[in-house]
Amino acid sequence: MTKIRIACAFLLFVFLSPNRAYPDVAGAKKEGKVTIYGSLETSTMNLIEKLFKQKYGVDIDYWWGSSTKVTDRITTEFRAGKQLFDVTLNHRPLLKIMKKEGIVGNLNSPAFKFFPAEVFDSEVGPAYRNVVIGIIYNEAHIKADQAPKSYDDLLDPKWKGKFVMADPTRHTTTTQWLASMPKIMGKEKADRYIKGLAAQRPVLVDSITPASQKILTGEVPIGFAFTKYIAIYGKEGAKLDYVKVDKMLGDGQYLGISSKPQHPNAAQLFIDFFLSEEGMKILADVGETVTRKGVYPTFKDAEKIKFTDVDELNKEGFAAKSKEYKDIFLK
């Protein structure tokens, strides 16, 4: 049933999307720049910008923020009648909210056919990357044979107070991630597992970046973090690895185009370039789990990761889960 729904979403999206004008490169050059608000790391966007500018002579003005802050800025500007962004890189639920309010328009690109049907959302199109959360450890402090082999192994008393994770009461991705655990281990087991995690008194930090930093320095050598850090820091000589479990949860990231772009040709040109093999390879090279067929990140066994998208939570859902985790984790 789920597969039928996914296929329908894909077909609906592809066939009901408006007929698009193929990017007018001359028009884009004339516009001179494209303004992007997004949550993709600036260092990665710098690499994209370098190649995009070299190829088309069009600048990228990039404003980086967490998805929440990006959405906040876009909606505040929209309400004041100033739609300054052309393209946004954002979460699916936030894009859906913005689409409902008429802030973002319909997206289309010839590159869509290179993305598998299961990453398509009927309203906002394909996820271009999945930010996968796994159990990451520092090999300088924990040998592979001593590392956990499954999610359950982390509940062993020897890891009590010795692993790090983002605080699920204030980090929305972690809230969603924990709330989606039933998708990979069933509801009963997931409930037990979450309580078990809390009882282990993990070191709680503000978000996943400081968690990864603690793993990297060895201050807390194991914890839940994005798998992409293995590739990013691996290039610099860090020895990080991840626990290869059957299924991993992650957060899909999507593109949105302004309903009234100030630089329409440059915006379309950027979207096509970004989703092209060339664009996706830039992301994969820095460890991102991109969804374009045949493009994989550079860390070990990345192509074998079985990814499951986290559930969307609405405002009430976030509030309820946040309260539930507060009672479990902060008491």
Added chain:
Amino acid sequence: MTAPVRRFVQPVYLLYICAGLCLAFISLYPTFFLFYGSIRSAPLGVAGHLTASNYVQVYSDPETYKLVVNTLIFAAGASGLSVIFALALAWITVRTNAPFRGLLELTAVIPNIMPSLLVAISWVLLLNPTNGIVNQLCLSLFGLAPFNIYGIPGLIFVESLVLSPLAYLIIAAALRGMDPSLEESAKTSGSNELGVALRITFPLIRPAVLAAATLNFVRAAESFDTPAIIALPARIELFTTKMFREAIGSFPTNHNLAATYGVGLVALVFVFVYLYRRFTAEVERFATVTGKGFRPHQIDLRGWKYFASLTALSILVLMVILPFLTLVLVSLMPFYQTLSRAALKALTLRHYVNLFQDDRIYSAFRNSLFLAIMGATVCVLFAAVISYLTVKTKVIGRGLLEALAFIPWAFPGTALAIGILWAYINFPIPIYATLWILMVAYITRYLPYGLRAVSSVIVQIHKDLEEASATCGAGLSTTLRRILFPLMRPGLVAGWIILATFFIREFSCSIFLYSPGAEPLGPLIYFYYEEGSFGAMAGVGVMTMLVSVLLVAATRGLTKGRAIA
């Protein structure tokens, strides 16, 4: 009314009206939007109705009051400790003959230009219980790791180090401008150096000490940088962390709730402004800059002078040297890691090379320098006018000016930025999405800091000098130019340095208000931090500090020759 007096009074009122209107606008306009936001059920631009529900939600929660208590303990501790550090340092460098005091004085200003986020991160690297460098060292030497940064004492300690340089600048300026004759009289009457310090020097600089303590108290109360790094992992909940978690960092963002917390802080800060004004009500008691010569004499510490230098150096090791060296070390690491032989072998200059190749970094430096130089100049001149009117004149409603200037100060940076965003996004002069909105925000937010620095010097200028000038037939502009401005110069320079160093690294307002193409350094450093690019962050941080040191040194060089004797 005699002719000269009439000539003197009228321009003052003109000045008062102009300054008052400007101040009322920059202060009340965003505040109105924020207050209006706190009593609405929806963000501005969305249909909603007036409601008290935001206040009910915030103030019916018993946890809010626990947070206020935690915040008061944190702010009082950090402010008190910072004043102790600053007082010791200022006295040693300004009033004694301790060796190397010039170098120590210059070093004391450095942390003021060190982004506080970086100071907190450095101390976590040094004192975290698992692999902090100092703990590791103690473990290898004594077999135990005694320090744990993750607690209220650690939080207070780090924040006090962040706050000390500002207190130092204010207290040192006051010590430099003191009339030595009072001290000399006490000595002639048989008092020893300690007696003079306790009975004469300290009471004379009390307004500056209170000013520094008040400033730092509020700065700590609204601080989010250090709590984000230390309080959050330690599960210590403060007002700002709660506000961030429930209002600004939540999904979806609740601006109305953020505004409600902001209004509460305004009320709290007004209490402190009132207390401060009571402390300094009798300004005449502190007027020490008279028509007489007033070069403060240096106290000969004899054999103790080396001990004094060592004490100052110890404070500076904590304030500057250890965090700075840690920062340099991180900037040389390809990625952020524990100090080890392997880590030392892998050191690289890559992040510094990148500084000169990245257009984004270049444009951020250019934007921040413009904001620092231009913004600090406008802000300090504005502060001087307001300070003069509130401290030295008897114009009706002068207290209102100071109260107006303090309103935006009470808002945490992010909440104020929301007010400014709402206020200026549809402003007839299109400053939104340009560098100018940042300048307006910086001036609005940091005016009280300039005001305090300038006021603490103006308070010490005796009104005899103005009266003598007026009696000799000089008008307001001549008195300002020939008498007050030269005497105010130490305060103006101190204020300018404080503001320029704040502006060059500001991020809490900038992060909300900057636009692509007009990005300053603060958000750039913050983004590197958020992305986990600690090496790049430390590289930009070290370079920001070097640029700031050059800026401060150039300012001091330019003004030194003209400094009043």
